[in-house]
Amino acid sequence: MSDIIDPAVSDYLLEHCTPADDVLRDLAAETRDTFPGEAGMQISHDEGELLTMLVKLTGARLAVEIGVFTGYSSICIARGLPKDGRLLACDVSERFTDVARRYWARAAVDDRIELTLGPALETVQALSTDPVVDFAFVDADKTGYPGYYDALIPRLRPGGLMVLDNVLRGGRVLDPEHEPDVVVRDLNNRIVSDDRVESVMLPVRDGVTLVRKRG
Numbered sequence: 523m524s525d526i527i528d529p530a531v532s533d534y535l536l537e538h539c540t541p542a543d544d545v546l547r548d549l550a551a552e553t554r555d556t557f558p559g560e561a562g563m564q565i566s567h568d569e570g571e572l573l574t575m576l577v578k579l580t581g582a583r584l585a586v587e588i589g590v591f592t593g594y595s596s597i598c599i600a601r602g603l604p605k606d607g608r609l610l611a612c613d614v615s616e617r618f619t620d621v622a623r624r625y626w627a628r629a630a631v632d633d634r635i636e637l638t639l640g641p642a643l644e645t646v647q648a649l650s651t652d653p654v655v656d657f658a659f660v661d662a663d664k665t666g667y668p669g670y671y672d673a674l675i676p677r678l679r680p681g682g683l684m685v686l687d688n689v690l691r692g693g694r695v696l697d698p699e700h701e702p703d704v705v706v707r708d709l710n711n712r713i714v715s716d717d718r719v720e721s722v723m724l725p726v727r728d729g730v731t732l733v734r735k736r737g
């Protein structure tokens with residue numbers, strides 16, 4: 523959890539979005555119990571509601587997710603898709619995604635989700651270069667972000683939306699001396715000067731950038 527937003531405000535935001543249902547609540551609890559060291563990687567519920575709403579608003583039918591973990595964001599994305607929509611979910615970990623698979627089934631969205639295990643860049647690069655992707659969510663290894671961005675933009679349809687998580691890196695992107703976050707900082711700078719897209723950065727949790735492909 524980022525400390526960019528006052529914790530009291532964070533709590534208030536969580537209390538004032540559509541609440542999580544039992545499936546998401548149980549998934550969050552099991553993730554905390556099973557992976558206490560990694561549970562902080564899970565998106566917050568308000569971010570999940572934002573994803574569902576964005577998928578619905580863009581009318582997306584084909585979505586790509588990079589970074590599944592135990593499947594919270596996948597469920598939120600899949601819930602925004604129509605029944606015949608498809609989410610291509612990418613991760614490297616069988617251990618994490620075994621939990622995801624169980625909860626996708628419980629949420630009754632497993633028929634819409636296709637999981638590929640392996641480095642996500644290879645998975646995306648193996649997709650056709652036709653611009654058919656309507657929605658993409660990027661939330662995996664931060665050093666991979668520029669590669670994911672470059673591989674996804676040509677595959678995004680005009681009007682399609684990419685959402686990148688953790689773009690503020692706990693506020694460290696503001697510090698030019700902080701080397702580990704230089705990759706995300708450079709990508710943030712590159713996105714605003716990319717003529718192919720229009721973008722807005724939101725202070726949701728650890729920062730979320732919405733990138734809409736022009737056209």
Ligand SMILES: C[S@@+](CC[C@H](N)C(=O)[O-])C[C@H]1O[C@@H](n2cnc3c(N)ncnc32)[C@H](O)[C@@H]1O
Binds near residue numbers: 588
């Ligand atoms: C921040 S977590 C994703 C959290 C998830 N979006 C959620 O809502 O719970 C990052 C995930 O990226 C995966 N990952 C790391 N490097 C990867 C890579 N090169 N390709 C695909 N997935 C990767 C990790 O296994 C981990 O599950």
